[in-house]
Amino acid sequence: MSTRTELRTHVAIVGAGPCGVTVANYLGLYGVQALLIDRSTDIVDYPRAVGMDDESLRSFQGIGLADEMLADMLQNMPLKMFAADGRCFADIRPATKEFGWPRRNIFMQQLAEQTLRKGLERYPRVRPLYGHELVRLEQDGVEVRLHLTGPDGEHVLIRADYAVAADGGRSTIRTQLGIPLTGDTHPHKWVVIECDNDPLDAPYTGLHCDPKRPYVCLDLPYNYRRWEFMLFPGEDAEAMVRPEKVRELLTGHVPDPTALNIIRARVYTHHSRVAGRFVEGRICLVGDAAHLMPPWAGQGMNTGIRDATNVAWKLAAAVTGRAHPRILSTYDTERRTHAKAMVDLSDTLGRILSSTRPWMARPRDTLFRSLNWAPSVRDWLLQMRFKPMPLYSRGIVLHRGRPTAKNTTVGRMLIQPEVETADGRAVLLDDALGTWFTLLGYGTDPLIHLDAASRAFWDRIGTRYVTVVESRSGRSRSERLRSGTDSVVVEDIDGSLRDWFADQPGTVAVVRPDRYLAAVAEPLELSAVSGEFESLLTPSVNPGDSADQPASRLSSLPTARGAS
Structure with missing residues (x-):
């Protein structure tokens, strides 16, 4: 007979990726009792997300971990865009530090997750439950009940005031709640290849807009390098990650493909989707459970960290009685619109930069080169001012008059000198x-x-x-x-x-x-x-x-x- 355990907590967080562990760290900081649940016992040991912006670093500063995070990063990493003829038409090097941190940083997700999980050790009221898988959940006006299966098959019942779904793009919680994930799945798949003996002297992120086969080449910390190649219709995804095909893809991009120590070759599908709502009763969705986007803007994980930082203080306010629990509705009000804007930005950049039609690539390259002659437009591009910044017009904000992007800083992030x-x-x-x-x-x-x-x-x-x-x-x-x-x-x-x-x-x-x-x-x-x-x-x-x-x-x- 299997055993049964029952646990009580203020907040249950399902999913111990970067977003879930960030929520857990903030709840620990605020003195809120929390359980962090994940079906895996280990951190995935290869890079996944690789770009971290200044807003995310500021969030990690809030839990005392920004400097430790930054120690494993390449800071102020340039982003270069290359035309179909191989010439660079944009060299993006944002110099601003208005929020206190560099704007473009390259990291490896497994190292960041280690730092975040280590940070939880400071908080005795936060308890990890690794190796526990969520089977089902239900909620009423009083609590959320989560039914888990433990490492040895035991049944664990969690009774929580609130729950956070940080369980990824295939979110079990979102599915059980019946929340739609609206949007598109892109027709082109991409193969991601990584090595740990970088053969190139290319200290930047390169977006190569070659219609023959668009690809991305990234310099990663600790001598790692990543390539991402578009696959065309008819190419067998399984075959494209075989050693001989990997070497074929890398031919012409590295001196000797056979000399590389390939640590990963996997095929990914890009999605552009946003959940129909981020809050359902006492349950909040964050990160990939709430939105999915292509990697072109480097904002997938960063958008999730904004979610985590926004929802964590509101959960703490509700649990400690500092605010009515209906404050959680403002999480959806504030975050869903901006998440959709980041998905739209990623889609737009993808359409521009990954075109496989030469007749579209030529005018695109000409246009981008001409922008360099217009100082204001050039600054808009090179300082990454095209990234939509959150502006919360409704929620926990007090606007005098009608807010617009030009006439208010209320609802925006405060500068940090x-x-x-x-x-x-x-x-x-x-x-x-x-x-x-x-x-x-x-x-x-x-x-x-x-x-x-x-x-x-x-x-x-x-x-x-x-x-x-x-x-x-x-x-x-x-x-x-x-x-x-x-x-x-x-x-x-x-x-x-x-x-x-x-x-x-x-x-x-x-x-x-x-x-x-x-x-x-x-x-x-x-x-x-x-x-x-x-x-x-x-x-x-x-x-x-x-x-x-x-x-x-x-x-x-x-x-x-x-x-x-």
Whole structure:
């Protein structure tokens, strides 16, 4: 007779890939009890996702792992696009670090997953259940019940307040919930080949737009290299990964294909699909369970990390009583539209760059070369400004007037320059903001503008108060400014925050845990903004609403690391 185990937790996360483990790390940071479930006991030992952007690194900074991640990466990796004749028509080297980190970085997923899983060891309230496979789940207005099969065939029942589906493109949870995955599957398959003895001196990512056979060539860390070749109709996918065919594909691209130590050759199909909804009751979909996209924009995993960072703080807010559970609906509101925009970008780039029709390739190459003569367009391309940045027009944001891409920073990610702390350390801004909500004032202390009721609300949800002053505004280097309140004081080292606030409709910003701007206001508007924001987090509800959390569930979040 098989044994049965029953476990209780606040959040159950199914899938221990990068997105699932990121959610688990954030829940651990916020002190939330969680179980991380995956049917595999080991990390896949070859590279899969390879591109990481500055937004993802900022997310990993939030859980104290960005530097460890970066240690295994190639930073500021150029992206070169080559025309049908082999000449480079675009050399993309984004120099901006507006979010504190390099914009284009190359990594190997298995190393990143090791770092993320190691990070979980810091959090005793997060428990991994590797080697456990989800069989079925059901939910009601009170809990989610997950039925698992353990490594020895035992039945494990998990009772959770909420669940996160991070179980990949073939998501068992999404399928059982009946959520459609809308979009297309691309007709061309691609063969991915990797070696661990890189024979090329090509320190960049190359997109080779050769209609004879489009391909991608990537420099990876630790002497690895990847090629991705398009397959044509009629080519046998199974045959194309045989050693002789792999050598044939690489002929002309490396000096001696027989000298390579091939560690992987697999065929992939590209999909462009978005789930019909990211939230179903008490269950949230993240990463590939929520959206699939071709690799052309390098945004598949990065989009999933944005999901994970967005949903984690909202789950923590619901579990700890800081917000009504209906806050989870804003995860769908904020993330699904942007995920669709990233899928569309990937599709557009794929159509442009992977054309197999010479009559289309020639005008494309001519057009791209001509763009280099227009400085503004050239900057738009080379600084990767074509990437759609999230703008949350609805959700946990307070817009004054109708938001558009040009007239608001509310709903966007806050910049992250370096600031100087009271003890003279230069740190990235987030390290001074703490781990939860922040009232950030430039040249003014937010605390002195709050009435008693507003102060009580912000204190109740664990807010940190930060005042930014101009650099060297004290009378001497040894005589730094101090706050007369509970606010943290930091100095604006290079004037970045001064310039940013100069374009805002106020000098106090409400910064969310995921570093997006929830509101910007003048000091005299703070009390009104506080009331509006409180109504966003704790809206009035009908009596007997089963999703209500009793006030006794309110618990404290860990204090911030960094400046104090």
